[in-house]
Amino acid sequence: MRITDAFVGEHAVFYPQLSSLEQAIPGYSRVEEARVQAALLGAALASHAALEEELLFVEMDPLDEAVSHLAVMREEHRDIEDSIDRAARTMDLEEARGLLLHLIDVARPHFAKEEDVLFPMAETALPEATLLRLGEEWASRRLGNAARSGTASSRS
Numbered sequence: 001m002r003i004t005d006a007f008v009g010e011h012a013v014f015y016p017q018l019s020s021l022e023q024a025i026p027g028y029s030r031v032e033e034a035r036v037q038a039a040l041l042g043a044a045l046a047s048h049a050a051l052e053e054e055l056l057f058v059e060m061d062p063l064d065e066a067v068s069h070l071a072v073m074r075e076e077h078r079d080i081e082d083s084i085d086r087a088a089r090t091m092d093l094e095e096a097r098g099l100l101l102h103l104i105d106v107a108r109p110h111f112a113k114e115e116d117v118l119f120p121m122a123e124t125a126l127p128e129a130t131l132l133r134l135g136e137e138w139a140s141r142r143l144g145n146a147a148r149s150g151t152a153s154s155r156s
Contacts, residue, residue, distance in 0.1 A: 034096035
């Protein structure tokens, strides 16, 4: 599988999570509810962003046409991570709600930019063998993370 396909698949998992979170936020009556959701979503998004940056973005860094796009993607990753970190630490319910809504407002268009611009650029500019090799590395890291957390099934 190409790395771009793997990341699109991960985005497909995040979209309903973001929608569910968006629906739940107004009903939070305690800051702890928002903090828990920020921590849970944050762990998944941080892992996703790290793999994008460590695998795909590094390969695209030398491409002149990708430089400005990658700068925007990295800045948005930092914005998302900052919102999650602040929401997970705040003791103010309204601040937590606002930070989670901001996260959603950044993440959706961020994913769309990757899917509509960055990933097609990678598929055009990088050799297919590179995309496949990166996809294998993505799968290896994901399987390794699942094994470490005790959620991987036995495979032979």
